[in-house]
Amino acid sequence: MARPENRSEARALSLTLPTETFNYLVLLARLGKLGRTENEVATHILVREAYVMHARGFHDMRIPPTEEEGG
Secondary structure (H helix, E strand, O other), X not given: OOOOOOHHHOOOOOOOOXXXXXXXXXXXXXXXXXXXXXXXXXXXXXXXXXXXXXXXXXXXXXXXXXXXXXX
């Protein structure tokens, strides 16, 4: 699972999710996919996606203006 090697490097985060999303995380946890609890599953997915976004330079991407904005 994607997580800091040293837990002292970790920081707590609280999320509010739509019920359907939360229930899906519970299902994945019950199936043993990505973690044992919905929190572990959510952490795995969030960290994995953040690493992918960082690696792809998502933070450097610019959204081009629409034709309505003069683009």
